[in-house]
Amino acid sequence: MEDAKIIELYNARSELAVAETERKFGKMLFSIAMNILSNREDSEETVNDTYGKAWSSIPPQKPDFLGAWLGKITRNLSISRFRMNKAQKRSGIETMLSELEECIPSSENIETESESKEITAAINRWLETLKKEERILFLRRYWFSDSIAELAEKVKIPPKKLSSKMFRLRKSLKEFLEKEGIAL
Amino acid sequence: MKSEKIFEALTEIEEKYIDEAKTEKIRFGKKHFWRWAGGAAACIVIAIAVGIVNNGGLGASAGGGTNREPGSDYMSYAGPAFPLTTLENTEGLVFERNINFDFSPYYTYNESYEDGNGETVYYDAWKNEAIISDNYTVTNTTDEDKTFTAVYPFAGNISTAVSRIPRITVDGKEVETEIKIGPYSGGFASAWGDDSETERLNLSSLESWDEYKTLLESGEYLKDAIAENPKMDQQVKVYSFKIEYNIPMAEFDEIDNPDMIATFDYDEEKTEVFFYGFNGMSWNSEEGWVKASSYIPKSFNTDFENHPIYIIVMGEDIDNINIRTAAGEGSWDKREETDAFGIVTEKYESTFGEVIYEIITSGSYKNDYFEYEHTVRDLISDEEYLGYVAEYMYAYGQLSEDPAERYGRGRLDDVISETGYVSRVLYVTFKVTVPAGETVEIGTTTIREASYDFDGERHEEDMEGFDMVTKLGTNINIIEQSASVSNTEGIEIVYNNFGFDIPNGITDVILGEEEHYWMEIRKIKAEEN
Numbered sequence: 034m035e036d037a038k039i040i041e042l043y044n045a046r047s048e049l050a051v052a053e054t055e056r057k058f059g060k061m062l063f064s065i066a067m068n069i070l071s072n073r074e075d076s077e078e079t080v081n082d083t084y085g086k087a088w089s090s091i092p093p094q095k096p097d098f099l100g101a102w103l104g105k106i107t108r109n110l111s112i113s114r115f116r117m118n119k120a121q122k123r124s125g126i127e128t129m130l131s132e133l134e135e136c137i138p139s140s141e142n143i144e145t146e147s148e149s150k151e152i153t154a155a156i157n158r159w160l161e162t163l164k165k166e167e168r169i170l171f172l173r174r175y176w177f178s179d180s181i182a183e184l185a186e187k188v189k190i191p192p193k194k195l196s197s198k199m200f201r202l203r204k205s206l207k208e209f210l211e212k213e214g215i216a217l
Numbered sequence: 218m219k220s221e222k223i224f225e226a227l228t229e230i231e232e233k234y235i236d237e238a239k240t241e242k243i244r245f246g247k248k249h250f251w252r253w254a255g256g257a258a259a260c261i262v263i264a265i266a267v268g269i270v271n272n273g274g275l276g277a278s279a280g281g282g283t284n285r286e287p288g289s290d291y292m293s294y295a296g297p298a299f300p301l302t303t304l305e306n307t308e309g310l311v312f313e314r315n316i317n318f319d320f321s322p323y324y325t326y327n328e329s330y331e332d333g334n335g336e337t338v339y340y341d342a343w344k345n346e347a348i349i350s351d352n353y354t355v356t357n358t359t360d361e362d363k364t365f366t367a368v369y370p371f372a373g374n375i376s377t378a379v380s381r382i383p384r385i386t387v388d389g390k391e392v393e394t395e396i397k398i399g400p401y402s403g404g405f406a407s408a409w410g411d412d413s414e415t416e417r418l419n420l421s422s423l424e425s426w427d428e429y430k431t432l433l434e435s436g437e438y439l440k441d442a443i444a445e446n447p448k449m450d451q452q453v454k455v456y457s458f459k460i461e462y463n464i465p466m467a468e469f470d471e472i473d474n475p476d477m478i479a480t481f482d483y484d485e486e487k488t489e490v491f492f493y494g495f496n497g498m499s500w501n502s503e504e505g506w507v508k509a510s511s512y513i514p515k516s517f518n519t520d521f522e523n524h525p526i527y528i529i530v531m532g533e534d535i536d537n538i539n540i541r542t543a544a545g546e547g548s549w550d551k552r553e554e555t556d557a558f559g560i561v562t563e564k565y566e567s568t569f570g571e572v573i574y575e576i577i578t579s580g581s582y583k584n585d586y587f588e589y590e591h592t593v594r595d596l597i598s599d600e601e602y603l604g605y606v607a608e609y610m611y612a613y614g615q616l617s618e619d620p621a622e623r624y625g626r627g628r629l630d631d632v633i634s635e636t637g638y639v640s641r642v643l644y645v646t647f648k649v650t651v652p653a654g655e656t657v658e659i660g661t662t663t664i665r666e667a668s669y670d671f672d673g674e675r676h677e678e679d680m681e682g683f684d685m686v687t688k689l690g691t692n693i694n695i696i697e698q699s700a701s702v703s704n705t706e707g708i709e710i711v712y713n714n715f716g717f718d719i720p721n722g723i724t725d726v727i728l729g730e731e732e733h734y735w736m737e738i739r740k741i742k743a744e745e746n
Binding site: 056060061063073074078096097098100101102104105108109112129130131132133134136137149150152153156157160165168169172173175176177 | 220221222223224225226227228229230231232233234235236237238239293418419496497498622623
């Protein structure tokens with residue numbers, strides 16, 4: 034079903050909206066949550082919470098990219114839940130976070146920490162500089178949290194080669210953030 | 218950790234980038250994206266041109282070519298129309314089959330609702346169904362009357378079967394039928410969506426007719442469908458919990474996160490524990506403890522007046538059980554107790570089957586499942602449903618020797634409800650007598666949903682599919698099969714192997730030796746129609 038039709042169902046307060054959302058995006062949302070939380074129950078609950086949020090937000094909201102908009106909600110909820118769980122559990126996000134350490138700009142000359150919004154804006158500008166395939170790779174790894182092995186299989190690149198590609202991307206982001214004066 | 222800051226900041230990046238990566242997900246695998254990106258755009262053009270040529274032999278091809286194989290795997294596959302079969306030997310009977318796909322229910326229509334300002338808003342609603350009339354002329358070529366049990370299969374599930382069950386006529390008169398329901402027809406996938414034997418977390422339904430062929434070809438599946446379901450007569454200790462609200466519901470609705478929390482110790486080697494009505498759980502197998510929480514429903518939850526919560530113990534009893542109330546935020550141990558509700562605990566002994574029956578027939582379950590599906594009780598009784606739960610439990614739940622991870626923690630809510638909606642092949646059975654030397658007409662009418670993809674090329678082209686099989690799972694002697702389409706004004710058949718060609722008036726065809734016939738159709742848009 035087209036996204037616009039699903040949004041119409043939300044507007045009409047039809048419970049089919051949630052069923053259709055689940056049918057179209059359920060697998061993707063579960064995968065986003067699972068990649069961060071590494072726990073089925075938590076991921077299912079997070080995806081269910083996403084549907085709840087969508088139900089209470091549309092209307093008035095009318096997302097342009099329904100899948101991406103839902104994915105953001107799931108990602109945010111997963112991160113919150115990860116924070117609650119992290120003392121107790123090992124999670125799929127940890128490896129990714131250690132990789133992202135390499136993107137942290139050197140902040141010797143900067144006294145104040147940048148706001149999250151500024152960092153997002155800078156990342157947006159950096160993404161714009163990338164080739165489409167690089168951008169997709171970066172997002173698949175660090176937004177959708179695909180594992181390297183999974184991503185390598187998808188794009189038919191040997192994992193080692195993909196890892197070095199990802200290393201170059203992280204280095205490029207680090208340099209860009211430093212150039213933009215971003216401090217963490 | 219500073220990297221968390223980047224990880225979080227990434228969440229809010231522009232949606233167009235997320236959408237780009239989401240959409241491209243499919244193409245990575247199927248179309249070797251990196252080779253495209255390496256400057257092979259010219260190859261794509263050639264591939265599309267080849268697609269048109271290849272599909273030229275497949276009947277009407279109004280929509281141009283495609284790189285994919287039309288009529289093949291669907292992300293949501295409704296299953297083909299199966300041929301009639303019988304439980305007995307039907308030597309001396311010959312069958313002629315005509316199947317018609319009536320597209321009158323396949324249309325888009327206008328619906329409206331009143332928005333907050335009292336204004337009427339119109340929107341498109343749609344139905345993607347066809348009425349399939351699968352009819353048989355049966356001739357008795359012998360000199361004695363022949364009576365047999367006819368069996369007509371259809372793909373579906375228990376919860377929606379009542380609206381999908383084929384209507385059967387013999388010589389134009391509707392006849393009484395019985396229903397037999399086969400086991401779960403699909404398999405499981407890992408958390409990443411790939412079919413997996415080692416990590417069975419997600420349900421994975423059949424996606425192609427070939428998979429149905431594997432399922433039904435030997436005839437064992439039909440035997441399983443007809444066989445009696447197993448019993449669950451294991452002795453169990455039951456802890457049943459009832460909620461008592463101590464304050465008016467309007468006040469209770471304001472309470473933050475009201476939960477019942479149960480903690481207990483047990484020895485995993487000696488005890489199997491099952492839960493119903495619990496939403497959260499943590500456990501430590503080595504230390505032998507469990508903490509489980511059950512959300513206490515508020516007035517807007519349909520089951521707030523009857524919300525069953527159970528802990529069912531098979532084997533040695535659990536120890537040190539503690540039940541308490543909790544509200545507010547925080548970890549389990551730190552959340553405060555509340556007097557807003559109380560818990561009445563009852564402990565008794567029973568059989569596992571009797572407790573599951575208690576749950577199935579409880580008010581809550583009726584609300585959650587049966588009444589939502591309106592009339593499923595017209596189709597099968599609570600006792601029969603219990604049998605299917607038992608079958609599923611022995612196949613994949615904790616009564617199985619190799620339980621699927623999906624049901625690994627004994628959460629009965631999942632097993633009981635999924636018994637209702639996992640995909641299966643169902644059968645209607647009925648008696649038919651064909652007098653010596655005479656002919657009888659058997660008519661079957663089924664409403665079927667289209668098969669479709671929710672992503673990728675077929676989805677983008679608004680294409681959906683209907684299909685049928687000619688031989689699979691049948692023991693009858695069909696001497697001729699024909700197919701037709703009707704009420705096709707609102708659709709176009711873009712690809713098919715039947716030989717239909719609506720623009721040229723070919724809507725009725727004699728079928729050949731193919732085992733599988735299929736068509737991909739789409740609605741003609743209003744401006745084109």
